[in-house]
Structures are given as structure tokens and as C-alpha cells.
Amino acid sequence: MGAGGDAEEGVELEAVREDEPMTDLDMSRACVESCVRFREGTLKSSHVFASVSCPILHKLEEALFCFTANTTEDASILSSKNATPVVLPFLVRFVDFDNKVFLEFHQIMTDRKFRTGKQLCTEGKLEEGLKLMKEAVDINPTKAEFRGHRAYWLQENGQFDEAKKEALTVLIKLNPSYLMAYQVYYNSCLLTGDVRGMQDAILRMKSCPGRVTKSRCKIEENEQILMILKEFCVRLTDLEKTKNFYEILKICKEALKIAPYSNEILVKKGIALFGLKRFAESVEAFKEIPSYSTSFRLLDIMSKAEYLSLKFPPAMEYNRQAIDLLNEAAPERKNLIKFRESMAAISEEIKEVLIAMQNKDWKSMQERAANTKNLINSGSYKNERLKLQMMNFEAGAFVQQKKLDEAFVLVNEVLSAWDTNYEALSILVDINITVGKYHDALTDLERLKGMKKGVDDQMVDRRILEAKTKQQEMKHATEPPTRFLNLYTMLKLPVGATDSEIRSQYRNLSRTYHPDKTRHLSEAEQNDANNRLLKIQTAYGILSDPGRRNNYDKGLAALESRNKTDSKNGLVIRLEENRKKYPKVFGLASSSEEGIPSGSSATPTTAPSPESTVTSKKRVQQEDGVISPDKVKRFKAN
Structure with a gap:
């Protein structure tokens, strides 16, 4: 047809x-x-x-x-x-x-x-x-142009493995002189940090049969880049042995400028950030790896990073994904399941703590916080910062119950491990103001200013003004009046000194400050000696006369009695009561004010440098793990 x-x-x-x-x-x-x-x-x-x-x-x-x-x-x-x-x-x-x-x-x-x-x-x-x-x-499939251009656009789309495969197919089977295929193959290897692939690409460039193609491959420049990347890899391997995370991170940042899609370098960067306690950045670094969702080890690290950041929902989700990648018999699976159960139990207890706090059930809040702390200590993966935060909750509940000694011990323990913990320092300030240790409260309030991002310092300034006012009231209530001259003090004698003791002391002091004895001194020192001698003579003139001394002693006794009665105002009485009521608050550290021990003086006043942070394993950094009011809301919502 x-x-x-x-x-x-x-x-x-x-x-x-x-x-x-x-x-x-x-x-x-x-x-x-x-x-x-x-x-x-x-x-x-x-x-x-x-x-x-x-x-x-x-x-x-x-x-x-x-x-x-x-x-x-x-x-x-x-x-x-x-x-x-x-x-x-x-x-x-x-x-x-x-x-x-x-x-x-x-x-x-x-x-x-x-x-x-x-x-x-x-x-x-x-x-x-x-x-x-x-x-x-x-x-x-045999047309080199089709495959070569497809390889190029695969590379532009971030599909580097497929781009390398397509470019190699062109070079091996179709056209060994195709310039675009060489460029795609080398660049895809470079961007992903594939050192072996880069070496293979350079060898193929050198053996390229096409003279024009070979001359345009920039072989020497490509070899220099390869050597730089190799050097980075060697240095990273050496630093990993010493766990120098700070230097590892610096080198990773430089290496990623050359090979921004290198899975190996991105993994090292993520681990370094995790080691530096920069957990949120660590998770983001791992997310840049296209295949992260197929690696149970990466998912496990991401789960722990989110857990240490107090982000329980994403932590448990990454943990679930890691578990799903393992078969039933894998030993790692049991550990992951145990970690998941531990997170779930801790999460539920924290919710109970927050509910008790919202209901102002301080006893329940303190007990729940203590129980959560114990769960964290016995968990499969330790979270020191979360434990310290639970201690803050426990201390806050103790303060509300007027159990200041217990709260004081807890916050001092927190600050000894985490000296920039805003919540612990705030609780310590409250304790010191409550018991009358205003000097210590002012010292810690100055440290609070600017310590936490997003916190208005006006509240801190108001508390500083309040503490200074109370401190001045305490000072006026306890110091003797300056207008009254104590003649016995001038002669360095007790109030009940005999007449002979007064005469003897007067003679000794007169000889000491006599102008003949002070000629070798400077003019200022001679003037000071003359003033002292004048006061000594005045005191002796009154105390050596029986009548005048009798009148002076009566006035002195009456004045001291009145001062003693007047000084017993509310601040002083409360201070003396607090000394007896809270011995730990007044006895844990050295004296800094009026014989009052300072609870905060035992804590460092400066934050650690980045270098010291890297090497210190016992210190806890201030990160996004703080359970601040906004985090409480988010946590309760989850």
C-alpha cells in the first residue's frame, strides 16, 4: 500500500x-x-x-x-x-x-x-x-556534543558525580580531544575535592592527542592547585590526631574556597565545629553535604549536636533517620535506640519542670529539675550544659522557697564550670541582695551588663541603682559619727586608762612628734607631726583634769549608747539575722565587705579566649543551649 x-x-x-x-x-x-x-x-x-x-x-x-x-x-x-x-x-x-x-x-x-x-x-x-x-x-548516545554539553550543565546543576561520569565517557569512548569534557572532568573533581580525579584529569590532559586542546588545558596552573589541595589534606590529617579543632576549622575554611563541595572537607569542618561546641553551625555544615541523609554516622553527630543545643525535636528526627539506615543486627542501632529513649525521658521531664514553674509550684519544680539532672548524668550521652541549666532551675526554685543556702551552693557550682552563665549569675545577685551583700551584688551586676545578646541592660541598671542605695543605707547605719572626737583613741589608750597611764602615754607621744625629732623629715611630714602633737596635747589637757574627764566620760557613754541603739535599723538587724540563717552564703568565700564573705569572688571574671576554649574540656561555653524565656516558649510548643 x-x-x-x-x-x-x-x-x-x-x-x-x-x-x-x-x-x-x-x-x-x-x-x-x-x-x-x-x-x-x-x-x-x-x-x-x-x-x-x-x-x-x-x-x-x-x-x-x-x-x-x-x-x-x-x-x-x-x-x-x-x-x-x-x-x-x-x-x-x-x-x-x-x-x-x-x-x-x-x-x-x-x-x-x-x-x-x-x-x-x-x-x-x-x-x-x-x-x-x-x-x-x-x-x-554516540554524539560527543550531546554528552559534552550535558556534562557541563550537570556540573552547573551541582550533579558533579554524573558530570564526571559523562565527561569521562566522552574522553574514553567518543572524542579524546574534546576540550569541554576535559574542563568539566577536572573542575568537577576540583569542586568536590577529588584529588585522585584531579590527578587523572591532568594525566589525560598531558596525553591528549589534540594539540590545540592540550595547549588550552592550563596544565601547570591545574597542577599548582592540586598541590595546594594535597597540602591542605596532609595538614588536616595531622591536626586530627591532636584534635586541634580551632586550627582544623581555619584550614577547612581555606580549603573550601578551592573545593567548596568537597564532602570530606565539609565533614571535617562539621566535626571541628562540633568539637568547638558550635553545634548549630556544625549541623549546617553537615547539611551542605548532599549525601548526609544516607550516612548514619553524620546523622548521629547531627542528632547529638541538636541535643546539646536543647533542640529535642530535630535531635530525635535525625536519630530516627540514623536508626532507619541500620539493620536490626547492627550494634550501633542499639546505642542509637538507647540514646533516643534517654532524650525522650529528659524531654518529658523538662516539660514537667516548665509546667511546675508556670504554676509556681516551686517544690515540684525543684524536685523535677533535680530528677532531670540525674537523668542527664545517667544518660547514654552526657550534656553538661543542660545539666547546669537544670541546676539553675533547681536553684531558682530554692530561692522562691527562701532556701538561699541550697540555691547559693548550686549557682556557685554552675559558675565554677560556666562562668558566663547569665541565669546563674542573676540568681546569685538576687541572693546577695536578699541577704544584704550589696558589694558582691554590685560586682556581679556589672558583669551582667552586655553579657547576653538581646537582653535590655536597663533592668540591670535599675538593679544596680537599687543595690547602691541599699549599700549607702547600710554604710550610714554601721559607721560611727565623724563629728565626735574620741580622745582615748588619740592617745591610743582604752577608755578605762588610769591617770599614770595617761601621763606616761602623753610623754611618749610628745617626744615622738616633738619638732626636734622631726627636723629631718620633709615639710609635709613635719606639718603632719605638728597636727598630731596638737591633738595629743588637747586630749591630755582634758583627760588629765579629773572634772573635765568625768564630764567627757559621761558624754561619751551616752553618745555610744545612742549610736548603738540608732544603728539597729532594719538593714542591720536583717543582716545579722541572715548571717545566722544562711551560714553557707556568708561562709563559702573570702571577706570582701564589712566582714561579709563574697559568694561570687570565687568565680573568674573574664571569659576564656578562643584558644583556651579549644584546649579546655571541663569548661562550658555560653551557646544557644541556654533555656531563655523565648526558648521556654518554643520548647513548650514542641
Whole structure:
């Protein structure tokens, strides 16, 4: 059955007005008409389907492919392969076409598919473009241009492994002188930190048969970059042995400028950040690794980082993903499950602590916090910062119950391990103000200013003003009046001294400060000695006269009695009561004010440097693990 006969049997093509859009039927008929004209020689192959839309071309292509494969499938089978049903009845009539004709059609449509895909990639539609380019490569896998450009756009899309594979296929099987394939292969290896791949790419460049390609490969420059990356890898290996996380992080940052998608370097960066207690940054570094979700070890580290940051929901989710990657018999699976159970128990207890705090049930809050602390200590993975935070909750509950000794011991323990803990220092300030240790409270309030980001220092300033006011009141209540001259003190004698003791002491002091004895001194020192001598003579003049001394002693006794009574104001009375009531608050540290021990003086006043932080294993850094008011809200919501 010939094509001409088919046309004579009444396949009439309806004219379509220019102002009306073409329907599927119209485009299908246009396809058939193009086939007929091509066979009759009145239409060149390059013009076939030039005015037909891509969807119809794609469906017609599938039908043509079936014919070129010498299939005997009928129209219904072709329809199941997404060929347009309207086109098929016409195509079946041309089954006797020469296979070369269909192959030519096939090649034209493949080229068009490739060009369309390339254009889409250029416009930034990489997923759509790469899909079309993949289809073109599948149809014609031996065309180096198709594979080379696909490799380039795969690299641009971050699919480096596939890009390397495609570029190598071109160099090994199709065209060993294809410059784009060399560039894609080397750059993909460089960006991912694949040192062996870079070495292989450079060797292939050196042995490239094409002179022009070889001259444009920048072999020397590429070798220098390779040596730099190798040096980074050697240094990182040495630093890992000493666990110098600070230096590891510095080198990783430099190496990632050269190989920003290196999984190996990103892993080292994440581990270094974890070692430096920068847990949130550690998780983000691991997320940059495309395959992190397929590594149970990375997921386990991410889970622990989130747990140490007090982010329980993501911690448990990463833990679940890690467990799912392991089979039932894997020993690591049991440890992960144990860690998950521990996190779940701690999470529930923390919620109970927060509920008790909201309800102002201080006894329950203290007990829950202590229980949570014990769970953390006995857990499969220690969280020192979370334990210290629970101690803060426990101390806060003790303060509310007026158990200041217990609270004081707890916050001092927290500050000895975490000297920049804002909550612990705030509790200590409250304790010191409550018991009357205003000097210590002022010292710690000054440390609180600017310690925590996002906290308004106006509240701290108000507390400083309050503490200073109380301190001044205490000072006025306890110091003797300055207007009263104690004559006995001037002569360095007790109040009950005898007349002979007064005469003897007066003579000794007069000789000491006599001008003949002070001539060798400076003018200022001589003036001071003269003033002292004048006071000594005045005191002796009164105390050596029995009548005047008797009157003075009576006045002195009355004044001291009045001062003693007046000084017993509320602050002093409360201070004396607090000394007896809270011996630990007044007895844990050395005296700093009026004989009052300082509870905060035992804690360092400066934060550790980055270098000391790296080497210190017992200190706890101030990170996002603090259970601040906003975190309490988020935690309760979770």
C-alpha cells in the first residue's frame, strides 16, 4: 500500500484560518502532509515539522521510533505509548516508508530536542533542560556534543558525580580531544575535592592527542592547585590526631574556597565545629553535604549536636533517620535506640519542670529539675550544659522557697564550670541582695551588663541603682559619727586608762612628734607631726583634769549608747539575722565587705579566649543551649 494511494483514498486536509489556533487534529494532519511531501521530494528534511509544536513532535517521534525498530504493533499498542491517537491512523498508512527516511526524521527531532534542552539550561531552567538533553543522549548516545554539553550543565546543576561520569565517557569512548569534557572532568573533581580525579584529569590532559586542546588545558596552573589541595589534606590529617579543632576549622575554611563541595572537607569542618561546641553551625555544615541523609554516622553527630543545643525535636528526627539506615543486627542501632529513649525521658521531664514553674509550684519544680539532672548524668550521652541549666532551675526554685543556702551552693557550682552563665549569675545577685551583700551584688551586676545578646541592660541598671542605695543605707547605719572626737583613741589608750597611764602615754607621744625629732623629715611630714602633737596635747589637757574627764566620760557613754541603739535599723538587724540563717552564703568565700564573705569572688571574671576554649574540656561555653524565656516558649510548643 503506497503513500500516494493513501492520499488518493480521501484523506482531505481541512484548511485552517490564520486567525484560529491549530487544534491537535489540525497539527496531526500537518504532520501527515509533511510526511507525504517529504516522500514525494517536494519538502526538504530540514523543513519537516518546522511549524509544528513540540508536544505533537514528541508524540510523533515515539510513533516513528516504533516503525524504525521494525515493530508490528498496531495502532492501539502505539496509543499506549503516548502517541497521539489522531496521528496514528495516518502514520500506519506510511509503514512502507524506507527506514532511512524515518531515521532522518528521527535525527532531526533529536537535534531539536537537544537544542531546546540547551536553551532551557541557558535560561536557568536546568531541571527541564537536562531532562530533554538526557532524552537526546539516550536516543543518540554516540554524539560527543550531546554528552559534552550535558556534562557541563550537570556540573552547573551541582550533579558533579554524573558530570564526571559523562565527561569521562566522552574522553574514553567518543572524542579524546574534546576540550569541554576535559574542563568539566577536572573542575568537577576540583569542586568536590577529588584529588585522585584531579590527578587523572591532568594525566589525560598531558596525553591528549589534540594539540590545540592540550595547549588550552592550563596544565601547570591545574597542577599548582592540586598541590595546594594535597597540602591542605596532609595538614588536616595531622591536626586530627591532636584534635586541634580551632586550627582544623581555619584550614577547612581555606580549603573550601578551592573545593567548596568537597564532602570530606565539609565533614571535617562539621566535626571541628562540633568539637568547638558550635553545634548549630556544625549541623549546617553537615547539611551542605548532599549525601548526609544516607550516612548514619553524620546523622548521629547531627542528632547529638541538636541535643546539646536543647533542640529535642530535630535531635530525635535525625536519630530516627540514623536508626532507619541500620539493620536490626547492627550494634550501633542499639546505642542509637538507647540514646533516643534517654532524650525522650529528659524531654518529658523538662516539660514537667516548665509546667511546675508556670504554676509556681516551686517544690515540684525543684524536685523535677533535680530528677532531670540525674537523668542527664545517667544518660547514654552526657550534656553538661543542660545539666547546669537544670541546676539553675533547681536553684531558682530554692530561692522562691527562701532556701538561699541550697540555691547559693548550686549557682556557685554552675559558675565554677560556666562562668558566663547569665541565669546563674542573676540568681546569685538576687541572693546577695536578699541577704544584704550589696558589694558582691554590685560586682556581679556589672558583669551582667552586655553579657547576653538581646537582653535590655536597663533592668540591670535599675538593679544596680537599687543595690547602691541599699549599700549607702547600710554604710550610714554601721559607721560611727565623724563629728565626735574620741580622745582615748588619740592617745591610743582604752577608755578605762588610769591617770599614770595617761601621763606616761602623753610623754611618749610628745617626744615622738616633738619638732626636734622631726627636723629631718620633709615639710609635709613635719606639718603632719605638728597636727598630731596638737591633738595629743588637747586630749591630755582634758583627760588629765579629773572634772573635765568625768564630764567627757559621761558624754561619751551616752553618745555610744545612742549610736548603738540608732544603728539597729532594719538593714542591720536583717543582716545579722541572715548571717545566722544562711551560714553557707556568708561562709563559702573570702571577706570582701564589712566582714561579709563574697559568694561570687570565687568565680573568674573574664571569659576564656578562643584558644583556651579549644584546649579546655571541663569548661562550658555560653551557646544557644541556654533555656531563655523565648526558648521556654518554643520548647513548650514542641
